[in-house]
Amino acid sequence: MDPKTLNNILVEISEFEDLLLQASQKLEHNTQLTFSLEELQAEYESDAADAARLNQGAEVTLRSLENEITQVAQLLKVKQEMLVGLTDRRQVRAVADEISQLKQRLDNLENDTIQLLDQQDLLKSDAVESQGESRTHGTNCRAKQEAMAADSAQLSQKTKHIQNDMDRLISMLPPTEGRAVIRLREKLEQAVVHHHEGACQGCFHQLPQQQAISVDGGRHIVRCPSCMRFLVHRSWR
Ligand SMILES: [Zn+2]
Numbered sequence: 001m002d003p004k005t006l007n008n009i010l011v012e013i014s015e016f017e018d019l020l021l022q023a024s025q026k027l028e029h030n031t032q033l034t035f036s037l038e039e040l041q042a043e044y045e046s047d048a049a050d051a052a053r054l055n056q057g058a059e060v061t062l063r064s065l066e067n068e069i070t071q072v073a074q075l076l077k078v079k080q081e082m083l084v085g086l087t088d089r090r091q092v093r094a095v096a097d098e099i100s101q102l103k104q105r106l107d108n109l110e111n112d113t114i115q116l117l118d119q120q121d122l123l124k125s126d127a128v129e130s131q132g133e134s135r136t137h138g139t140n141c142r143a144k145q146e147a148m149a150a151d152s153a154q155l156s157q158k159t160k161h162i163q164n165d166m167d168r169l170i171s172m173l174p175p176t177e178g179r180a181v182i183r184l185r186e187k188l189e190q191a192v193v194h195h196h197e198g199a200c201q202g203c204f205h206q207l208p209q210q211q212a213i214s215v216d217g218g219r220h221i222v223r224c225p226s227c228m229r230f231l232v233h234r235s236w237r
Contacts, residue, residue, distance in 0.1 A: 001174050007218045009169055011232045013181065014192035016166045021189065023159045030148045030155075037141045044137045048130040055127040058120045065113045072109065076102040177221070177230075184229055192230045203227035 079099045086092045170178050184191035193202040198212040205226035207215075214220040215231045222231045 044134040051127040051130040200224040
C-alpha cells in the first residue's frame with residue numbers, strides 16, 4: 001500500500017477516534033449528571049421528611065399541652081368549689097394558695113400553647129413547602145433523567161456504528177500497521193493523533209522539525225518517537 005493511501009486511512013481512523021472520545025466523554029458526563037441529580041433529589045426528600053417530622057412533633061406536644069390544660073382547669077374548678085364551703089382560716093389559706101398556683105400553671109400552659117401554635121404555623125408551611133419542592137424537583141429530575149437515558153442510548157448506538165466503521169478501516173491497513181493501531185488503541189485510547197506546532201497531541205512530545213513537515217506532507221508514515229502513536233495531518237474535509 002502506498003504511504004499516501006495509508007495516511008488517508010489513518011486520517012479517517014483519527015476522525016473516528018475523535019468521535020468515539022467525544023461520545024464516551026458525553027456518556028460519562030450523562031452518568032455523572034444522573035448521579036448528582038439522584039443525590040440532590042435524596043436531599044430534597046430528606047429535607048421534606050425532616051420538616052414533616054418537626055410538624056408532627058409539634059402537633060403531639062400541642063395535644064399533650066391541651067390535655068394538661070383540661071386537667072389543671074378541672075382541678076382548679078374543684079378547688080374553687082371546695083373554697084366556698086371552708087370556714088377554717090388555715091384551710092382557706094392553704095386552698096387559696098393551691099388555687100393561685102394552679103392559676104399560675106394554667107397561665108404558663110396557655111402561654112406555651114400560644115407560642116407553639118405560632119411556631120406550628122411556620123412548621124406547617126415549611127413542611128408543605130418542602131414537600132412541594134421535593135415533588136417539583138422529582139418531576140424535573142425524572143424528565144431530565146429520561147432525556148439523558150435516551151441520549152445515552154443513542155450515543156451507545158452511535159459508538160457501535162463508529163466502532164464497526166473503525167474495525168473495517170483497521171482491517172484495510174497492512175498487517176503491521178493494523179496490529180500497531182489495535183495495540184495502541186488498547187493501551188492509549190487513541191492510535192492516531194495530530195500535532196500542534198510540532199508537538200504530538202497524544203503525549204506533547206516536541207517532534208523534530210523535519211518530522212512535523214513530513215506529517216503535513218502526508219507522503220510518509222510518521223510515528224511519534226515518544227508514544228509511538230501515528231501522526232497525521234488534519235483532514236481537509
Ligand atoms: Zn506522542
